[in-house]
Amino acid sequence: MTAVAPPAPAAPPPPPPPRPRLPLGLTPLHVGTIAVGIGVLAVFISLAINPIAGLLAVGVVVGLTVAAWAVWNPTVALCLLVAGEFCNLSGVFENRVPGVYMATLGLSLLATVAAVAREKYRSRIRRNWWQPLVLVIVYLISIVPSAIGSADPALTATALDDWVKNLVMLTVVLLLLQMSDRPWAFAIAAILPMSTICVMMALNEWVVGNGFTFGGFSTIASEAGADIAAARHSGPTADANYWGRFLLIGLPLAMALAHRAWKAKRRWPLLWWIGHSFLLFLGIYLTQSRGTLVAAGAAVVVWIIAVGPQMRRMALFLLPLSVLALALPGIGDRLLTLTEAFSGPSYAADQSLVERSNVADVAFTVFEKNPIFGTGPATFKTEIAEYAPLANTGSTGDITATHNLYLEILADTGIVGMAGWIVFVGGSILLAMRAVIRLAGARPDGGRDGRPTRALAAGSLAGLVGWSVASTFLHIAYPRILLLACAFAGTLYSIAFADRRLDRPFALAATRRAQRGFRFGLVATIATTIAAALVAGTLLTALSRTTYVAVTDMTLLPTSDPDNYPGYALGIRGRQDVLPTYAAVIQHGAPQPETTVSADPPRGVMSVRAVADTPEEAVARRDAVVRSAQTIVERQGLGAAFRTVIVDEKAPESTLEITTTIVRIVLIATIVEILVVISLSARLRREERRQGGFV
Numbered sequence: 001m002t003a004v005a006p007p008a009p010a011a012p013p014p015p016p017p018p019r020p021r022l023p024l025g026l027t028p029l030h031v032g033t034i035a036v037g038i039g040v041l042a043v044f045i046s047l048a049i050n051p052i053a054g055l056l057a058v059g060v061v062v063g064l065t066v067a068a069w070a071v072w073n074p075t076v077a078l079c080l081l082v083a084g085e086f087c088n089l090s091g092v093f094e095n096r097v098p099g100v101y102m103a104t105l106g107l108s109l110l111a112t113v114a115a116v117a118r119e120k121y122r123s124r125i126r127r128n129w130w131q132p133l134v135l136v137i138v139y140l141i142s143i144v145p146s147a148i149g150s151a152d153p154a155l156t157a158t159a160l161d162d163w164v165k166n167l168v169m170l171t172v173v174l175l176l177l178q179m180s181d182r183p184w185a186f187a188i189a190a191i192l193p194m195s196t197i198c199v200m201m202a203l204n205e206w207v208v209g210n211g212f213t214f215g216g217f218s219t220i221a222s223e224a225g226a227d228i229a230a231a232r233h234s235g236p237t238a239d240a241n242y243w244g245r246f247l248l249i250g251l252p253l254a255m256a257l258a259h260r261a262w263k264a265k266r267r268w269p270l271l272w273w274i275g276h277s278f279l280l281f282l283g284i285y286l287t288q289s290r291g292t293l294v295a296a297g298a299a300v301v302v303w304i305i306a307v308g309p310q311m312r313r314m315a316l317f318l319l320p321l322s323v324l325a326l327a328l329p330g331i332g333d334r335l336l337t338l339t340e341a342f343s344g345p346s347y348a349a350d351q352s353l354v355e356r357s358n359v360a361d362v363a364f365t366v367f368e369k370n371p372i373f374g375t376g377p378a379t380f381k382t383e384i385a386e387y388a389p390l391a392n393t394g395s396t397g398d399i400t401a402t403h404n405l406y407l408e409i410l411a412d413t414g415i416v417g418m419a420g421w422i423v424f425v426g427g428s429i430l431l432a433m434r435a436v437i438r439l440a441g442a443r444p445d446g447g448r449d450g451r452p453t454r455a456l457a458a459g460s461l462a463g464l465v466g467w468s469v470a471s472t473f474l475h476i477a478y479p480r481i482l483l484l485a486c487a488f489a490g491t492l493y494s495i496a497f498a499d500r501r502l503d504r505p506f507a508l509a510a511t512r513r514a515q516r517g518f519r520f521g522l523v524a525t526i527a528t529t530i531a532a533a534l535v536a537g538t539l540l541t542a543l544s545r546t547t548y549v550a551v552t553d554m555t556l557l558p559t560s561d562p563d564n565y566p567g568y569a570l571g572i573r574g575r576q577d578v579l580p581t582y583a584a585v586i587q588h589g590a591p592q593p594e595t596t597v598s599a600d601p602p603r604g605v606m607s608v609r610a611v612a613d614t615p616e617e618a619v620a621r622r623d624a625v626v627r628s629a630q631t632i633v634e635r636q637g638l639g640a641a642f643r644t645v646i647v648d649e650k651a652p653e654s655t656l657e658i659t660t661t662i663v664r665i666v667l668i669a670t671i672v673e674i675l676v677v678i679s680l681s682a683r684l685r686r687e688e689r690r691q692g693g694f695v
Contacts, residue, residue, distance in 0.1 A: 075180035077111030079189035087193035088236040092216040108172045121179040126498045129178045132490035135427040142420025146413040150376025159378035170483045177491040183452045187253040194250045195276045198283035201233045229330025233286040241474045244292025248466035251280045252303045252459035259455040264445035291473025299466030306458035356403045363402040365391040366411040374414035405471035432461035432489035438496040440514035441507025460489040539666045544656040550618040551650045553605040556642040589632035590625045615652035
């Protein structure tokens with residue numbers, strides 16, 4: 001009889017996963033004891049001194065606890081720094097608690113040093129973490145020649161000092177992003193404070209009647225503007241346009257978080273992040289900033305295209321809803337006022353657009369006179385008075401900034417500075433694009449370990465594009481927000497190319513498909529742009545009316561002192577109300593068809609501008625007003641103080657008159673043409689997919 005071997009002993013059960021350790025080895029019992037101690041201390045101080053002192057004591061203890069936690073944990077330090085910047089905490093408390101930014105930056109620097117000293121965090125730093133830093137340094141090197149020859153060394157020195165501080169912040173953020181290894185935490189830390197502020201803005205607008213600032217986080221920039229549907233909310237910043245650029249960076253990130261929840265089939269997180277996306281959209285709406293609205297559309301389109309074909313197909317079905325959104329008050333009608341900048345008479349246009357257009361002419365004149373190195377970083381505000389007469393443009397009002405980042409760079413730092421800026425921002429956009437393509441093979445829900453997804457990289461790319469588009473309508477301001485966005489794009493790039501899991505065959509196949517799709521999209525975009533330009537140019541040429549413009553510049557001299565022209569010509573510029581008053585009187589007293597009299601106090605002149613179908617008729621209309629100007633002034637009892645004098649008389653010039661109606665027709669036709677090209681491109685993509693080509 002054969003003996004049966006006894007069964008092998010059962011394997012011992014696997015040990016339970018280690019419990020997460022608290023900082024400094026604390027246990028929950030320790031934490032509870034500390035919390036009870038803080039409560040007892042607060043009660044004692046409240047009874048012994050007063051309740052305010054008790055609250056302050058609790059605040060100090062909690063603040064020190066959070067600071068210690070931030071130094072110990074790089075993720076906490078990163079979130080504090082990012083959240084503080086995206087809600088402009090230092091700006092809000094600048095006059096009450098100065099030094100908030102430097103304190104936060106110092107805390108983050110300590111956290112960075114503490115994390116680098118530990119192997120656990122130091123090993124997470126990838127080799128390409130420094131690339132955004134190099135891009136910024138290239139830009140700063142490009143403006144050094146301009147800074148050396150600056151027209152205002154003091155202003156330039158201040159601007160360079162700020163950039164050096166920003167360079168330190170960028171280095172700290174890049175290292176914290178690497179060592180925390182939680183890219184989604186960056187997105188959440190940026191979105192939550194902004195969406196909270198958007199709730200405050202909505203309450204301010206529709207509940208408390210714009211009478212409460214919520215501690216400075218919900219301010220009103222203005223309640224005036226062409227076709228605005230609400231007060232212009234600027235959040236925690238000084239201007240609604242500035243706040244709009246904050247929201248443009250956060251909006252695609254919120255959409256990426258919603259996309260991750262959708263792919264993970266998690267209903268409540270999906271609803272949560274859709275709600276935050278809606279709040280950021282609402283915040284953009286409440287800025288009533290035309291540039292922000294245009295840039296938001298561009299950012300959303302870029303995000304949809306970059307996320308992948310499934311999202312693009314869904315967007316085509318939702319396209320009618322976006323068209324309906326243009327019919328909402330404060331969106332479509334507000335955007336159409338942009339056409340007034342280049343159509344119709346300037347006196348009938350939105351004066352903010354007219355003044356910005358005039359400032360742009362001055363900035364371009366500064367660039368023409370100093371094309372290589374400009375006049376020096378941050379010097380345009382001091383040079384506008386000198387170059388405005390050379391630009392031969394209209395009034396600039398109280399505006400001293402270009403309201404166009406690219407004209408500002410050209411005026412301040414010339415072609416060399418613009419080349420450096422293209423390397424900086426263009427390089428950051430390129431890093432984000434490469435991250436999008438590389439992450440095409442990643443899990444769309446990010447997996448359990450919170451890896452970045454293609455949607456998150458697309459959010460980074462869309463934020464940078466939206467910020468750049470909005471900067472067509474705004475000068476540089478709050479550059480740290482841009483640096484944070486560039487740091488995030490660079491980090492996603494380094495994470496994507498360091499992840500060996502994306503080198504698996506199926507992931508590489510997805511990356512190759514994304515590369516082919518990108519090339520196809522690039523060709524389709526170029527073709528669409530050329531076709532749209534041809535359609536718009538043809539319609540403008542066919543519908544526009546060729547006219548002739550004759551202009552005469554006049555000024556005012558004191559009647560009692562006719563010989564003191566140079567001295568008084570300088571003085572009249574400082575009297576902001578005199579020239580507009582006389583121009584209005586002359587305009588009313590000598591009405592001529594298509595003839596205007598506009599004052600330009602900075603130049604010290606009144607311009608009589610006549611438009612007609614022939615040069616002779618334009619000159620006749622202009623001269624009729626000029627000849628009667630002094631008589632009209634005397635008839636109104638103003639001749640005893642001033643008399644009108646001709647300064648410059650220009651020969652008539654031909655131009656194409658483009659009315660607002662023509663512009664709207666061209667816009668509608670161009671949009672229809674773009675939609676047709678997109679439909680044809682989509683059909684071509686489907687055919688290529690069936691044949692195994694582009695995907």
